[in-house]
Amino acid sequence: MRIAVVDDCAADRAWLAEALERLLARQGPEGAVEAFGSGEAFLAAEALRRFDPDCLLVFSTSSRDHALEGYRVQAVQYLVKPYGAEALEALFRQLRRLLPAPEKYLELRTGRQAIRVRLSSLLWAEHFQHQVRLHTLRDGVLASRLTFREFTDGTRVPVSRDLARAARSAFGDWLFRAGRGEAP
Numbered sequence: 001m002r003i004a005v006v007d008d009c010a011a012d013r014a015w016l017a018e019a020l021e022r023l024l025a026r027q028g029p030e031g032a033v034e035a036f037g038s039g040e041a042f043l044a045a046e047a048l049r050r051f052d053p054d055c056l057l058v059f060s061t062s063s064r065d066h067a068l069e070g071y072r073v074q075a076v077q078y079l080v081k082p083y084g085a086e087a088l089e090a091l092f093r094q095l096r097r098l099l100p101a102p103e104k105y106l107e108l109r110t111g112r113q114a115i116r117v118r119l120s121s122l123l124w125a126e127h128f129q130h131q132v133r134l135h136t137l138r139d140g141v142l143a144s145r146l147t148f149r150e151f152t153d154g155t156r157v158p159v160s161r162d163l164a165r166a167a168r169s170a171f172g173d174w175l176f177r178a179g180r181g182e183a184p
Contacts, residue, residue: 001031001099006042007060012081013037016060019085023092029099043069056095108134108144117142125151128178 003020007013017035024031036042039061057075064080076098077091105116123135127148134142144151159167 001029001095002034002055003031004034004036004055004057005060006036006039008038010037012060019088023088039069056098058091108142110142110144
């Protein structure tokens with residue numbers, strides 16, 4: 001998580017940034033806080049929004065004058081001083097709810113190299129000639145010497161009895177075409 005803090009008072013800005021860093025360290029997730037000393041400096045951070053559109057932005061000031069500008073760059077919160085630790089705890093809970101779920105990965109050994117494949121990138125997997133082949137969006141086809149049971153950890157995909165024969169036949173046809181170089 002990356003958090004940008006805007007405060008025109010250096011002491012308040014430092015206090016808020018440190019408080020948020022402590023919350024990150026104590027409650028996670030891993031993150032960083034970036035501080036800006038003025039509304040003008042922050043508005044130049046529209047470049048930050050282009051660089052990292054998921055950056056969570058928080059305004060902190062004694063003036064409400066820049067509130068509309070904060071919405072222009074999609075600030076999550078606009079803290080008006082004075083505020084205390086309870087407001088920060090509530091802010092942090094809000095920030096954590098806005099975070100996407102952590103990406104899930106599959107650890108795979110290809111040759112001598114161990115790689116991580118995003119599950120969201122996985123299109124399908126097949127077992128052929130003592131190898132599991134993963135077809136992915138990002139990395140193309142990755143092959144690993146595994147039994148299919150090792151790969152699936154024993155997970156089974158239910159197929160109705162009425163469709164089981166047709167599924168086996170279609171898979172056998174596909175294997176035959178793949179063996180002849182005809183299947184994708």
